[in-house]
Amino acid sequence: MTSTVSTTNNTSTLLLKRVLIGAGIALLLITVFIMPSILHPKPEWSKLWMLRPLLVVPVAGGLAAAIIHVLLGWQAKNGWPKILVYFVCLLGYIIALWLGTVVGLDGTLWN
Template identity: 55%
Template structure:
C-alpha cells in the first residue's frame, strides 16, 4: 500500500474566462452609457472623424475591461491569504481595474471626443 500526498492548489472564486467576460461586460456597459449620454445618436460627427468612429471605443474599452478582469483573476492568490492581505488584494484589484479602464477609454476615444 502506498501513501498518497494531498496537494492543495489555490482555489479561485471564478475561472479566468468568467473574470474576462465580467470585466469586458462592465466596460461595454460603461462605454455604451458614455456614448449614448453624450449624444452618439443625435449628433453628426465632425467631418475629420472617420465614418464609423464609434466602433473603436466599442472594441478597445471592453478589451481594456477584460484586461482589468484578468488582473482581478491573477491577484486571486492574494485574496486567499486572509486578513489584511485580502483587503489589500481587493483594493489593488479595484484600483487597477479603474486605471486600466480609464486608459482604455482614453485610447478608445482619442482622436474623436478627446482630441
C-alpha cells in the same frame, strides 16, 4: 488525476467568467458615455468612429479582470489581507478602464 483536471477546468471557467464580466462592465460604461455623441458626430470623424472605443475599452476591462484573477489567486496562497487586495484590484480596474477609454476615444471625443 481527475482532481487536477477538475481544478484546472474550474480555474479556467472562473477566469472566463471574470474576463467576461470585466469586459461587459467596460462595454456598458463606454456605451453610456458615447451614446449622446453617436447621434450628432463631428463631420471630421469617420462614419465608424465609435467602433474603436467599443472594441478597445472592453478589451482593457477584460485584461484588467484577468489580472485581478491572478492577484486574487496570489492573495489566497500568500495570505495577504483581503481588504488590501480588493482595494488594489478595484484601483487597478479603474486605471485600466481609464487608460482604455483614453486610447479608445483618442482623436474623437478625447481631442
